[in-house]
Amino acid sequence: xxxxxxxxxxxxxxxxxxxxxxxxxxxxxxxxxxxxxxxxxxxxxxxxxxxxxxxxxxxxxxxxxxxxxxxxxxxxxxxxxxxxxxxxxxxxxxxxxxxxxxxxxxxxxxxxxxxxxxxxxxxxxxxxxxxxxxxxxxxxxxxxxxxxxxxxxxxxxxxxxxxxxxxxxxxxxxxxxxxxxxxxxxxxxxxxxxxxxxxxxxxxxxxxxxxxxxxxxxxxxxxxxxxxxxxxxxxxxxxxxxxxxxxxxxxxxxxxxxxxxxxxxxxxxxxxxxxxxxxxxxxxxxxxxxxxxxxxxxxxxxxxxxxxxxxxxxxxxxxxxxxxxxxxxxxxxxxxxxxxxxxxxxxxxxxxxxxxxxxxxxxxxxxxxxxxxxxxxxxxxxxx
Numbered sequence: 001x002x003x004x005x006x007x008x009x010x011x012x013x014x015x016x017x018x019x020x021x022x023x024x025x026x027x028x029x030x031x032x033x034x035x036x037x038x039x040x041x042x043x044x045x046x047x048x049x050x051x052x053x054x055x056x057x058x059x060x061x062x063x064x065x066x067x068x069x070x071x072x073x074x075x076x077x078x079x080x081x082x083x084x085x086x087x088x089x090x091x092x093x094x095x096x097x098x099x100x101x102x103x104x105x106x107x108x109x110x111x112x113x114x115x116x117x118x119x120x121x122x123x124x125x126x127x128x129x130x131x132x133x134x135x136x137x138x139x140x141x142x143x144x145x146x147x148x149x150x151x152x153x154x155x156x157x158x159x160x161x162x163x164x165x166x167x168x169x170x171x172x173x174x175x176x177x178x179x180x181x182x183x184x185x186x187x188x189x190x191x192x193x194x195x196x197x198x199x200x201x202x203x204x205x206x207x208x209x210x211x212x213x214x215x216x217x218x219x220x221x222x223x224x225x226x227x228x229x230x231x232x233x234x235x236x237x238x239x240x241x242x243x244x245x246x247x248x249x250x251x252x253x254x255x256x257x258x259x260x261x262x263x264x265x266x267x268x269x270x271x272x273x274x275x276x277x278x279x280x281x282x283x284x285x286x287x288x289x290x291x292x293x294x295x296x297x298x299x300x301x302x303x304x305x306x307x308x309x310x311x312x313x314x315x316x317x318x319x320x321x322x323x324x325x326x327x328x329x330x331x332x333x334x335x336x337x338x339x340x341x342x343x344x345x346x347x348x349x350x351x352x353x354x355x356x357x358x359x360x361x362x363x364x365x366x367x368x369x370x371x372x373x374x375x376x377x378x379x380x381x382x383x384x
Contacts (some may be wrong), residue, residue: 051075055356056311057124059101060319060326063088064347068103072122073311073353076343079123083114084130091152091307092350093142101126101354102150104139109157111139111150113176118356134171135181141256141307145208148173149234152184153203153215165190166203168215170234188213188230188244199228199244205257205266205308208232214247214264214277216254226251227266229277247275248283256308256351258316260331267305267318269294274334291329292339294320307351319348326351 056073059081066086069078083089083103091104099116111134114126139152150171155164168188175181193199201224204216212229221227225246233242247264248254251273257266265274271293275283283289294303304322310331311317318327318339324346329339 051122054122055118056313057118057354058309058311058317058326059092059094059352059354060345060348061089061092061103061350062345062347063090063349068092068101070124070354071343072124078343078345081114081124082126083112086112090349091139091142093144093150093352094354095144095148095150096355096357097146098148099354099356100144100148102133102142102144104142104152104154104350106138106140106154109138110135110181111137111142111152111171116354124354131179132181133176134169134184137169137184140166140203141205143206143208145232146210148176150176150184151206151208151213153206166200168200168203168206168213168230172234185233187233188215193228193230193244197224199225199230199246201225204253204255207257207259207264209259209277212277214257214259216257216266216268218253218255221251221254222249225249226254226268227257227264227275227283246282247277247279248273248288250283250286250288255306256318258308258310260310260312260316263331263334265291265308265310265316265331267308269303269305271303272305272308272316272318272329272339274331289334291334291337295323295327295339295341306349309351309353311353312355317342317351317353319345319351321347321349324348 051072054073058071058073061068068081068083068089070081071078086105087107089103089105093102101114101116103112110132113131113133115128117125117127133150136157137154139154142152144150152169153166155166158164167186169184170187171184188200190198190200201220202218204218207214211232213232214229216227217224227248228246230244231242251268251270254266254268262277263274264277272291273289274291275289304320305318306321307319309317314331316329316331325341326343326345327339328342330337
């Protein structure tokens with residue numbers, strides 16, 4: 001089914017974009033025919049007040065459009081973010097404390113960053129232009145810790161015939177602040193995570209808390225670990241105290257990973273899963289922690305999750321690239337729950353949630369400069 005993308009320009013008219021791509025235009029869209037939508041008249045009626053009070057934004061990447069767009073939660077109206085000249089933006093993450101957005105562009109071998117400004121009325125803008133956080137590396141998934149260090153799974157770009165395995169890297173906040181995008185620290189690799197079965201094989205989704213780094217593997221998870229945990233190396237931990245633990249060997253493939261409180265959630269072609277960050281033993285049962293096997297829209301469609309993010313308020317969001325949908329599910333526990341459609345998002349890839357505390361980054365109004373930048377961003381999307 002082909003839908004029409006609608007990007008909203010501030011409070012002005014909705015701009016429809018064709019090209020057989022689709023995003024859900026607004027909470028008033030017709031949803032009664034969709035068995036996965038949980039939007040009803042009462043929710044639509046209450047949503048306006050919820051949106052006005054909210055300081056949370058869902059941000060997603062659309063590589064085919066060369067675009068990054070956002071929604072002001074709990075609404076599901078897409079608006080574009082101006083991210084400049086990008087070729088194929090996929091992985092995205094945010095540093096809410098410092099109001100920054102990171103966008104990985106693998107064909108360019110760079111991770112860009114942008115300052116974000118929240119305006120009255122719930123509009124979000126990039127400011128200060130496009131900056132480079134990492135150069136010379138591809139990044140598949142990313143996250144940020146509580147002091148602004150950037151973590152990513154990816155690999156160094158080297159001239160042929162040389163090659164590099166995928167590893168886990170950290171770019172320190174101090175280097176980003178000094179505009180030094182080279183030589184991120186390679187923290188976990190195939191060579192330092194165990195032998196003969198390293199816990200870093202083909203790393204995928206990544207998350208971090210105050211003490212540990214968590215990651216999945218994209219293949220051979222039953223051999224090398226579907227989900228693993230390793231000590232952070234820049235918090236004063238002695239080398240002898242650094243540990244690596246396999247949290248699960250139950251699945252062959254894990255993609256996106258996120259943390260919510262004391263829990264870790266992850267997506268796989270096998271479904272949506274959750275578990276404690278500190279399980280008593282390695283999970284080996286394929287259905288342990290299974291929340292939902294993943295919705296399908298018919299016999300020709302399959303569950304194809306890429307990324308997962310939490311709003312830290314009880315809701316998980318998952319991108320399904322093949323279905324072109326962002327789904328939502330509760331993050332309260334690991335019991336079976338419905339996974340319901342939140343928004344249309346054709347060919348969506350990366351996903352992250354920006355959450356401001358008390359609206360500290362909200363400015364008083366919309367400047368002419370930002371309005372011009374928004375118009376230019378929409379025009380760029382139309383051209384593509």
